[in-house]
Amino acid sequence: MKVKQNLRVRIDADAMERIWHWTDLAAGEFSCLGTVTDDITVSNVQLFDQICTAASTELDQDALAKFLVTHAQPEHVRAWIHSHGRLGVFWSQQDEACIEGLANDQCLVSIVVNKKREFKARIDVWQPFRLTFDDLPLEIRLPDQNLRGECERLFNAHVVEMQPVLMPDWRGGRHPQQQGQPQHGQAYRGGWPDFDDDLADWR
Ligand SMILES: [Zn+2]
Known part of the structure; x- marks a missing residue:
């Protein structure tokens, strides 16, 4: 079931910058994982070992397990970000399979980007019902430099x-x-x- 509501995904400026750099560096696709806070803010994006082609990036379960074992907050790793390189942004069948493979009892934030700086963001939940919130706005959270005063x-x-x-x-x-x-x-x-x-x- 797919529904739309007034939801949005936030992402730290630092995380967004890393994603754009890796998107530029990759000839085709790449994947990374990030942590998600309760207010649906993605941060601390990190690469893990992967083999990519121009049109696919498979989540290697061994590499994923190794990444989570060494992560300081594995329970907060709830964001999957990947690039389609020069292709458009959409959810492929393989992407849908990846998302199902990352199912958890809270939520999963997925972001797909490309070299044209296009993106799509969605949130999937599995409990108490299976829901997908797609085409969500992506809001970049700027660092607070304590400049108000x-x-x-x-x-x-x-x-x-x-x-x-x-x-x-x-x-x-x-x-x-x-x-x-x-x-x-x-x-x-x-x-x-x-x-x-x-x-x-x-x-
Ligand atoms: Zn994809």
């Missing part, structure tokens, strides 16, 4: 937010909403003018 200080020091005045009121006087002179560091917190009302003055 500095940005707020600089914003307040340099930015004055004036209410936009679209056009003069020719019937004299100031626009009723053109009052008050915000100072530096005082963000304007009123509502925006009703554009339709302002334009109506010209009709």
